[in-house]
Amino acid sequence: MDSRADLAALKVGDFSSHLDTLFDMQAPGGRIALKLVKAESAGQSMRAGGAFSLLFVAPAGPWLPQAIYPVEHPALGIIEMFLVPIGPMQGGNGYQAVFA
Template sequence: MAGTADLAALSIDDFAPHLDAAFEMQAAGGAVPLKLVKVDPAGNSGRAGGAFSLIFVAPTGPWLPQAIYPVQHPALGTMEIFLVPVGPAFGGNSYQAIFA
């Protein structure tokens, strides 16, 4: 597995190839499987490569509060991502991360 990812260095191009891939979020109650279901550009920003949005979906069940969670992926490594619950979608609980 890759190490800890530098969030400032990640771009939409790093995530786009992993659409529909499995990720894992570490929460207080244990590991939660996630699937990356949407990768969208979000306009220009002061960020190199521009802003972008990711939507992850977790299995249905209790919602986790918005917070910074360690999210792991075999190729991208571990990322500390601020995830916000955005409602039921894609057959589960969806969470959004915005890189701006």
């Protein structure tokens, strides 16, 4: 069964309880583990619950281009996230997703 998350219903609180846990990103070359290191509110927006930002760290290696990737978490299901590379972080590659 495909457990895709409803992007419009997600709130920062859905992620803040999963800090320092691993998310599984499906990339063109295979799966990559992403560790959620930050989830913070990013002000008001038209979306319910306001805007928020997520920061992930992937293992060091080649950078992936910014794109929409399916990211899976056991408690949240599959989330289609637009991830942007933001530079080296905590010994790995940093990526950000913004929900506005």
